[in-house]
Amino acid sequence: MDTIFALASAQGKAGVAVIRLSGPLAHSAAANLTGSPLPPRGMRVRSLHASDGSRLDDGLVLTFQGPASFTGEDVAELQIHGSTATVNAVMRCLSDINGLRLAEPGEFTRRALENGKMDLTQVEGLADLIDSETEAQRKQAQTILAGELGGLAERWRRDLIRAASLLEAVIDFADEEVPTDVSPEVRTLVSGVMHDLQREAEGVKIAERIRTGFEVAIVGLPNAGKSTLLNALAGREAAITSEYAGTTRDVIEVRMDLSGLPVTLLDTAGLRETEDHVENLGIKLARKRAEAADLRVFLTENPAELGVAMIEGDIQVLPKSDLREDDEGGISGKTGQGIDQLISHISRTLSAKSTSHGIATRERHRVALNDANSALADAMTVLESGPDLYDIAAEELRTAIRALEALVGRIGVEDLLDEIFASFCLGK
Numbered sequence: 001m002d003t004i005f006a007l008a009s010a011q012g013k014a015g016v017a018v019i020r021l022s023g024p025l026a027h028s029a030a031a032n033l034t035g036s037p038l039p040p041r042g043m044r045v046r047s048l049h050a051s052d053g054s055r056l057d058d059g060l061v062l063t064f065q066g067p068a069s070f071t072g073e074d075v076a077e078l079q080i081h082g083s084t085a086t087v088n089a090v091m092r093c094l095s096d097i098n099g100l101r102l103a104e105p106g107e108f109t110r111r112a113l114e115n116g117k118m119d120l121t122q123v124e125g126l127a128d129l130i131d132s133e134t135e136a137q138r139k140q141a142q143t144i145l146a147g148e149l150g151g152l153a154e155r156w157r158r159d160l161i162r163a164a165s166l167l168e169a170v171i172d173f174a175d176e177e178v179p180t181d182v183s184p185e186v187r188t189l190v191s192g193v194m195h196d197l198q199r200e201a202e203g204v205k206i207a208e209r210i211r212t213g214f215e216v217a218i219v220g221l222p223n224a225g226k227s228t229l230l231n232a233l234a235g236r237e238a239a240i241t242s243e244y245a246g247t248t249r250d251v252i253e254v255r256m257d258l259s260g261l262p263v264t265l266l267d268t269a270g271l272r273e274t275e276d277h278v279e280n281l282g283i284k285l286a287r288k289r290a291e292a293a294d295l296r297v298f299l300t301e302n303p304a305e306l307g308v309a310m311i312e313g314d315i316q317v318l319p320k321s322d323l324r325e326d327d328e329g330g331i332s333g334k335t336g337q338g339i340d341q342l343i344s345h346i347s348r349t350l351s352a353k354s355t356s357h358g359i360a361t362r363e364r365h366r367v368a369l370n371d372a373n374s375a376l377a378d379a380m381t382v383l384e385s386g387p388d389l390y391d392i393a394a395e396e397l398r399t400a401i402r403a404l405e406a407l408v409g410r411i412g413v414e415d416l417l418d419e420i421f422a423s424f425c426l427g428k
């Protein structure tokens, strides 16, 4: 096994940079730089020197002894001054040591997975945590990283193994008197797991929104003030505004943190009948994106004239309240009137949608949960036919168990790993 190293902290200037080493030579390589032995597990302030004896830096050297480390291997961390030149000099010295090489993106975490320090869902949780920008994303990533989905999968798996072994006991006794009717217990176990699987699979859509962001589209007639409103919400000139109807053609996206929820606001072309070919392309795109969005803000007196369906939860606000006599329910991107209310309305609506999700967060999870669930549904059907078909029911249970093992990465995910780890940055 190679010993790998990489900068674990971000590139660029900082007070401190952390270089991480993992593998059989991690401790000896670190000791090579410090010129003195290191404890198998501990923290020392040391001067680091190049092989020609020239001084590199002073730093803090941490050693972890496998398997009690992030990767499960021997690990050393060098905390040094965070300058590009210092980091480069230390990295150069490390690459000169025989048996050491630069880590590939995600390779530390991959070793942690391979050494059983975390399951695949936790690896995904770690990637999400590193990418998290808002409070809701951070909390969701922490739940997965803590292993809660893996823990659930393990509980389901145990219940299904118990159910399968009950059926197998009957199969083994086929020629003799069957001790008891096992089917009530099997049914209870299987339907309990099915109930949980359904709940988790249904929650993925919302959980995935928290992970990747909710889309909120602003729609209205040309010149309703959509782009002005977008700019007011974003607090910057993200979109061009003008008195000419038909100014916006492409969909303008602005990412925001709305009370902890990640939101992408979409400004769209004003919706109307027009002969202008390019404007028409923009209008088609506007309708498509608005319909696919999680929530629509109708900036209009009359939603029905826009040709985009207004569904439950969508928000209607009246444009240009500063020009109106009665400003009930109105908003003005120009004066800022009603903006705070709109922001809290949007975040209330999205929060209400987000409360109903479970722990699973990805399409990959949903597919595995559904695979397991449909095998269990088949098992329940087969059970109806009585003990003669128990072997088939048991086989369906094993199919479900395999799907849950794939969920946590215990089996059948080799081809997925490269894709998952490619999304990691270097040093993770």
Ligand SMILES: Nc1nc2c(ncn2[C@@H]2O[C@H](COP(=O)(O)OP(=O)(O)OP(=O)(O)O)[C@@H](O)[C@H]2O)c(=O)[nH]1
Binding pocket: 220, 221, 222, 223, 224, 225, 226, 227, 228, 229, 240, 241, 242, 243, 244, 245, 246, 247, 248, 249, 268, 269, 270, 271, 319, 320, 321, 322, 323, 331, 332, 333, 334, 335
């Ligand atoms: N008085 C007033 N004028 C506004 C308000 N919002 C926008 N305007 C003006 O209305 C005109 C159109 O604004 P835009 O933001 O470009 O409108 P839009 O809906 O994006 O227009 P299209 O992209 O062409 O569909 C501009 O001259 C704005 O200055 C508002 O709240 N009050």
Ligand SMILES: [K+]
Binding pocket: 222, 223, 241, 242, 243, 244, 245, 246, 247, 248
């Ligand atoms: K305009």
Ligand SMILES: [Mg+2]
Binding pocket: 226, 227, 228, 239, 240, 241, 247, 248, 267, 268, 269, 270
């Ligand atoms: Mg516009």
